[in-house]
Amino acid sequence: MVTVAAVDPGEPARAEEYRRSSEDIAALAAHSYGTTYAGVTVWAAGGRRLLAGHGFATETPPPVAELCDRVVRERRPVVVRDGAAGLFAGAAILTSAGDPLGVLWVADEVARPAPAPLSETLLQVLADQLGLRAELSTRWRERTQALDMVGAVLFYASRDGLITDISSYWASLTGHPVDSTVGRPVTEFFHGEVVDEVREVLTAAGAGSIRRLDCALLTADGATIPVDLAVTRFDGPADDTRELLGVVTDLRERRRRELEAGHDQKLESLGRLSAGIAHEINTPIQFVGDNTRFLASAYQEMLALIETYRRCLDTTSGELAWGDRLALATEAEQATDLDYLTTEVPLAVEQSLDGIERVASLVRAMKSFSYKDSRDRVYADLNEALTTTLTVARNEVKYVADVSLDLGELPPVLCHVGDLNQVFLNLLVNAADALHDREERGEIRITTRAEGSTAVISLADNGCGIPADLQRMIFEPFFTTKEVGKGTGQGLALARAVVIDKHGGTIEVNSAPGEGTEFVLRLPVDGKALESA
Amino acid sequence: MRKPRVLFVDDEPRILDGLRRSLRGKRGEWEMSFVTSGAEALRALHDTPHDVVVSDMRMPGMDGAELLTHVSRRHPEVARVVLSGHTEPAAAIKVAVAGHRFLTKPSDPESVVTVIEQLLVLTSGTHPAQARRIAGGVRSLPTLPAHVDRLSALLRDPEVELSSAIRAASHDVGLTAKLLQLSNSAFFGARARGVSMDSVVNAVGLPTVQALFSAGQLLWSSTEWRPEAEGHLGIAWRHAVATACLVGSIASPANRPHAQAAALLQDVGRFVCLAGQQDDDWGPALDPAATVCGGVPYRDVGVELLHLWGLPRPVVTAVAERDVPHRVAAAGLGVTGAVRAAHLLLQDTESRDPSVGSHADELALILAHPQLTAQPVDYWPGAAVEASERAGRCVRT
Incomplete structure (x- = not known):
């Protein structure tokens, strides 16, 4: 015996609705057959029980119960004209799979000639109605249960946008009770800012096509939840209270995971960069230290020389002849290797300052590279962002390639510049990796130009290239051709997410194996999505 | 005698300029040259004999590990120093095999000078250049x-x-x-x-x-091994392990780590000379009692290797003086005395070293040292047999 949602106390509102329709149909049957009693007896979780009765109150009379068992056993309508229960007629309520749910029956104490015609057919048609309703209700429940698991709510709405049915997960997601939600407009439950867009989605949803919207839901306590709203329309003679079918998906978990993936990717590239950055700092520190020590000893030598000069100039030691003084000075100059110091000291100072500038600019670049984006976009100079990224990643690139920059005039671009830096870095590191196994040094060309209100950034290498069959896959998360431990395959996935999803731009790859790869990024200057996506 | 020659290699000219200036005080003692690539370095080494090369690790074209590997093959007598600011473990492993000494950037000139001066010292009294040549070419030692x-x-x-x-x-x-x-x-x-x-x-x-x-x-493939050499090294190894076990109870707690390392490494010269080097014309005699190859004592080669690799002084000294009769000093046995004592004690066990005889009188004197009198004199032969058996198990399994 199957247990059916509609007659199961699991979902009270729905069970009550089913009980009421059972009552109506039982009444209809009693009226049609002219009997005193009618009822719907079901086999639910707790065993056999009377779901709805007409003409009496509480439970299935025992003789009737026995006859119900027979109906279920024989799976066909049974009519008894003069039995222990007097007149009895019953038809089984079956699921589409043929499983019995219960019995619709009519009965009377008095056995009397049947009102003509006592057709079993009518009873069976009415019983089938109940089977169908139970089945629909079960299906609904199965579907919504599956959606509950992925954090989604299923709802039906009428043509004018009033909610007519909604899955019970709605209550746990938003805190709005299902009962008080049904009958209210869909738009009422969305954030004020997106209400117009939601309305547009509802009216524009066509038959057979799905309209989606990224928007925010309002909970009972006034909080918002980021959701995906998808709506489609049933065409044709369907019940007009169920003309629109919608699914609302909770995006909180997905957003969190995206955030984590982005974070992981940043950590990955940071880990890789940190070794290179350490080297870029250690090198100048080494020569600045060496030069400074040299300057200290040069100063001592110069000081000693000056002491000698002073002695030579000292008139109190009058007895020293001019020639002797000159000889003393020349000797001291030679001992000091004055010529060497004269050439080397300025160079040592210059190179030390240069070393300090190298460290300083690297530290500046790191600071601006890791610029923490606020939620809002800001106008940024992308040429500067590219130069910054190049400084930070210099150690990744300099052993394998020469970088040529061809930076055109770019207007300030409204963007999340920290995220774009990360994209530039990923592309640059990939280019360096593509050049790694070449015999001779490779070349990386970075070009920028403005095309109307679009900033175009191209980053090209003459490395190993990407085979045509892989070009489709490179933007997929976790796709990587690098050996284990070298990359997690999130770099280009992040690039796509940042450029397309976050900035409404485009990213395209042109590559020929053996010749090289070019990535072209197009970003709208004003932050509004490009048409030609 | 010519001035020692030191070659510095770095792709960053400023590093070389800085070194040139900060090491200027050494210009009277050393001849220094500076080149910016591995290829130039190999040319310089080919043209002029050098004593020490100091190289960066990451360079375009030939990197430091590659350069030093070439140097180890073509110019094994040149001591190899790494001076690098790179810290990735993978690259470090490559260079760990190729180099003798390792300095990180930034290093002050004093450390650079100290390392170079140490490396300019040759330890062998009788065969300095040959011992350096043989030991210098070694990049790693094989496991049997x-x-x-x-x-x-x-x-x-x-x-x-x-x-x-x-x-x-x-x-x-x-x-x-x-x-x-x-x-x-x-x-x-x-x-x-x-x-x-x-x-x-x-x-x-x-x-x-x-x-x-x-x-x-x-760097080692088992096909290069001659079975006889393997047998001899097995004997030497067992003796070394047994000595290391035994010396643990002879040396004072402070000296124990050094003594155990010296005991294990006591015959490292034999490993260098016998393992996989049969291509060379100085191919050693395959006699378990042999102590020289091509006229150069194994011990000199071993000591030169430990010196090149910068092992702690007490360890190097103990290995150098293993075969020198120990004169007991009142101050204590020291690392050298402890290793010598353990070594001699094992001559009466299965883990004996076939290249030396027993020195009963000397041993009796050492064992009478106050440091060891906490144990009765007849304790030691038993301890030696036990250490020998432990080493035997360790070598067999």
């Missing part, structure tokens, strides 16, 4: 073929217990020598606090030990 599988299975096991890795490393001559060489430098993680294998393995980290073992083993 019969034990490679066991050791690599142990070290490749990602679940290996730290303590079993330490035990395995402390029984392997090559790995012990390499780890002590590296632990002396900040290059490979934290500088070890002592020379016990415990602190060394903890300082460099297990992954580095595993990577070093694999990288070192790659």
Whole structure:
């Protein structure tokens, strides 16, 4: 015996609705057959029980119960004209799979000639109605249960946008009770800012096509939840209270995971960069230290020389002849290797300052590279962002390639510049990796130009290239051709997410194996999505 | 005698300028030259004999590890120093095999000078140049073929217990020598606090030990081994392990790590001379009692190697003086005396060293040292037999 949602106390509102329709149909049957009693007896979780009765109150009379068992056993309508229960007629309520749910029956104490015609057919048609309703209700429940698991709510709405049915997960997601939600407009439950867009989605949803919207839901306590709203329309003679079918998906978990993936990717590239950055700092520190020590000893030598000069100039030691003084000075100059110091000291100072500038600019670049984006976009100079990224990643690139920059005039671009830096870095590191196994040094060309209100950034290498069959896959998360431990395959996935999803731009790859790869990024200057996506 | 020649290699000219200036005080003692690539360095070494090369690691074209590997083959007499600001472990392993000494950038001129001056010292009294040539060409020491599988299975096991890795490393001559060489430098993680294998393995980290073992083993293939050589080294190894076991109870606690390292490395010269070098025309005699190859004493080669690799002085001295009759000093046995005592005690066991006889009188004098009188004199032969048996088990399994 199957247990059916509609007659199961699991979902009270729905069970009550089913009980009421059972009552109506039982009444209809009693009226049609002219009997005193009618009822719907079901086999639910707790065993056999009377779901709805007409003409009496509480439970299935025992003789009737026995006859119900027979109906279920024989799976066909049974009519008894003069039995222990007097007149009895019953038809089984079956699921589409043929499983019995219960019995619709009519009965009377008095056995009397049947009102003509006592057709079993009518009873069976009415019983089938109940089977169908139970089945629909079960299906609904199965579907919504599956959606509950992925954090989604299923709802039906009428043509004018009033909610007519909604899955019970709605209550746990938003805190709005299902009962008080049904009958209210869909738009009422969305954030004020997106209400117009939601309305547009509802009216524009066509038959057979799905309209989606990224928007925010309002909970009972006034909080918002980021959701995906998808709506489609049933065409044709369907019940007009169920003309629109919608699914609302909770995006909180997905957003969190995206955030984590982005974070992981940043950590990955940071880990890789940190070794290179350490080297870029250690090198100048080494020569600045060496030069400074040299300057200290040069100063001592110069000081000693000056002491000698002073002695030579000292008139109190009058007895020293001019020639002797000159000889003393020349000797001291030679001992000091004055010529060497004269050439080397300025160079040592210059190179030390240069070393300090190298460290300083690297530290500046790191600071601006890791610029923490606020939620809002800001106008940024992308040429500067590219130069910054190049400084930070210099150690990744300099052993394998020469970088040529061809930076055109770019207007300030409204963007999340920290995220774009990360994209530039990923592309640059990939280019360096593509050049790694070449015999001779490779070349990386970075070009920028403005095309109307679009900033175009191209980053090209003459490395190993990407085979045509892989070009489709490179933007997929976790796709990587690098050996284990070298990359997690999130770099280009992040690039796509940042450029397309976050900035409404485009990213395209042109590559020929053996010749090289070019990535072209197009970003709208004003932050509004490009048409030609 | 000519001035020692030192060659500096770095792709960053400013580093070379800085070194030139800060080492200017040494211009009277050394001849220094500076080149910006591996190719130039090899040309310079080809054209003029040099004594020391100091190289950067990461350079375009030929990198430091590659350059130093070439130098080890073409100019084994040139001491190889790494001076690098790079810290990635993978690159460090490559260079750990190729270099003799390791300096990190930034290093002050004093450290650079100290290392170069140490390397300009040749330790062999009788055959300085030959001993340097033979020892200088060594990049790693082999594990005996019969034990490679066991050791690599142990070290490749990602679940290996730290303590079993330490035990395995402390029984392997090559790995012990390499780890002590590296632990002396900040290059490979934290500088070890002592020379016990415990602190060394903890300082460099297990992954580095595993990577070093694999990288070192790659230089050796079992087909190059002559079975006779393997047999002789097996004997020497057992003696070394037994000495290391026994010396633990002879040396004072402060000297114990040094004494155990010296005991294990006492015949490292034999390993260098017998293992896989039969191509050379100075091919050594395959006699278990032999102590020289091509006229150069094994011991001189071993000591030169430990010196080049920068092992602690007490260890190098103890190895150098293993065969010198020990004159007991009142101050204590020291590392040298302890190693010598353990070595001689084992001559009456199965783990004896066939190249030396027994020195009963000298041994009696050493054992009478106050440091050892806590144990009755007849305790020691039994302890020696026990150490010998432990070493036997260790070598057989």
